[in-house]
Amino acid sequence: MVLRKSNDFRVLTLGTGELTWRKIECSIPHWSVSRGEKCINGVVYYIAHCDATRFQKPYKLVCFDIRFEKFKFLDVDSEIWGSLLVNFEGKLGIIPGDAFFFSGETTKLVMWVLDDVHNEKWSKHIYQFPSLWKNLVGDNSLKVVGLTGTCEIVFSPSYIYQDAFYVIYYNVVKNTVRRAEIQLGVVPDSGLMVGTSVDHVENMEVLGSS
Known part of the structure; x- marks a missing residue:
């Protein structure tokens, strides 16, 4: 499970042991603007708004690898900021x-x-x-x-x-x-x-x- 609150990102691993939130690092401050999230093959996807700069677009597709707890950001057009994310035959689909x-x-x-x-x-x-x-x-x-x-x-x-x-x-x-x-x-x-x-x-x- 991933908790995003402002620029604070935390992970909770479900299991038989003690349940505790662990803080993880993320290089780009952002918050989700998509219609839900989608987990496919161990990667959680969501559309996010980032703090735009001269060299950085305001909207990105966030790909969070659950196994390695790493973020990857892909540029997307602003017209899909509220897109619906779906699992299309094991791949991420965006309507x-x-x-x-x-x-x-x-x-x-x-x-x-x-x-x-x-x-x-x-x-x-x-x-x-x-x-x-x-x-x-x-x-x-x-x-x-x-x-x-x-x-x-x-x-x-x-x-x-x-x-x-x-x-x-x-x-x-x-x-x-x-x-x-x-x-x-x-x-x-x-x-x-x-x-x-x-x-x-x-x-x-x-x-x-x-």
């Missing part, structure tokens, strides 16, 4: 912040993939939605909430209207789209804001015994 909301008229999605973190090599992926997309989405406004392990991008409305709620799955490999209706029962107010997460895991094991 730019200007593509948060999608309608039935939206025709494509753009995602940047970090192919080589050491050599800072990126590839740009442009996905054209199939014709069925417009019929399934209609006049609604959706946001990207994540990417599943089967390469399906998940879209969700931000509000519930008329007791109806659904999510849209777009498979970037097969170029297919499907809609899943979710039964919520009685909703107190139309227009209720809702939050949607992907790959949520909850431990339902009963602790202890009576």
Whole structure:
């Protein structure tokens, strides 16, 4: 676990021993501005804002190696400061912040993939939605909430209207789209804001015994 507070960076190693926070060094003061963090193959990624100088851009992709407890910083454009980070087939994928909301008229999605973190090599992926997309989405406004392990991008409305709620799955490999209706029962107010997460895991094991 990594704790960032101002310019103070600390690490907590989970295990059977005593849990204590250890302070670690970081050469660039920064704070996270991305929509969450993503851990892939032992590296924690997040978009951060840094103290800009004449020779340094204000936004960077932070790569924290858990094993060696070392930071690596990659330059990124300011337009992706609020980007969604996803795990795309074992690589970091970034869906730019200007593509948060999608309608039935939206025709494509753009995602940047970090192919080589050491050599800072990126590839740009442009996905054209199939014709069925417009019929399934209609006049609604959706946001990207994540990417599943089967390469399906998940879209969700931000509000519930008329007791109806659904999510849209777009498979970037097969170029297919499907809609899943979710039964919520009685909703107190139309227009209720809702939050949607992907790959949520909850431990339902009963602790202890009576």
